Amino acid sequence: MKLFDTLKQFKKIEPDAEFTQHSRTVILLSPRTERRTLRGVFTFLRVLETGVAVTLAGFFIFILVQGFSPVRSVGPVKYSVIDPAGLHAEAQAIDMQIQLADINYPQVTSTAGTELVAASPAVLSKVFAAALGIQSTSSASTPAATTAGASSTASTTTTLSVDQALQQLSH
């Protein structure tokens, strides 16, 4: 017998009729609902996953577009202290006047004339900080203020604005 003819003989194999009938009945009576439920759960999870991904992507895009403005809005004071320009603008925005009369000078630092000693940046920072702490017409003491000539406890009645004070300090 030729090989291919022999192989064709295998096509005569038939399953047992009783098995076929029993298997068919069992299969067709088996429910498909469980599978549908699982598919529904998977669909829900897939939608949820997509939603989370889109939300996260949107959040990061928002942060990038805004130039990390949320970070800035969280701590504006902290950053303005180390930013002279920002500090200046902030100081201008505050409506206040410093009455030098109310400032107590703890000690005499110089006896030369009435001019202000050129202040170092550190000292200026302390002055700014003190000015901000005083608020309007504050009478808090400013230990870092350095004036010369005027006696240490002397008080004047001159009223200066912040700009004027800064201007004088810069001379």
Add this chain to the structure above:
Amino acid sequence: MIDGEEQLIRSAVGGDSSAFGSLYDRYQPAIYRFIVVKVGSREEAEDITHHVFLSAWQNVGAYKHRGHPFSSWLYQIARNMVIDHYRAKKDEVSLDKLDPESSIIPAVAQSDLFTKLRLEKVHTAIKELKADYQYVIILRFIEDLPLKDTAAILKKSEGAIKLAQHRAIKELKKKLGEEHYEDDEII
């Protein structure tokens, strides 16, 4: 696709059990043959065939026609189940191998003894081939499936199937001691 099959598949996908029953009647014998020649045991083949159609029924809702016959989808399920079957019984010693009554051949040949012996011999030789060669021989030379469908079932190119079938037949002849015969001369 066989006439009316498209409608049957559509109904089965929609959950119509009688439509799936018709598909079962149409394809169950071929799937059973595919499995029984591969595993060589009627009982195991019946179990696997049952699970193939049970799985098909439970998953037919997700079936999508991709240009291949519905039977290709069933053959793919059957092939996966056979692989799982062998994986599961890897360490088991099958009693079927010791039981001559379990042979598939009595179901094939009720005729003469010569044919029976010839079929036994060929079947034993087929089972000694590589798994891929076995599938190619079953699908191409027993079931007469076209090259395209065989390639789809085995997830290979048509060229690869052509090559595989050539090698499979050559190997089979070698195992049968008939390699010196041309196809027409093999007795």
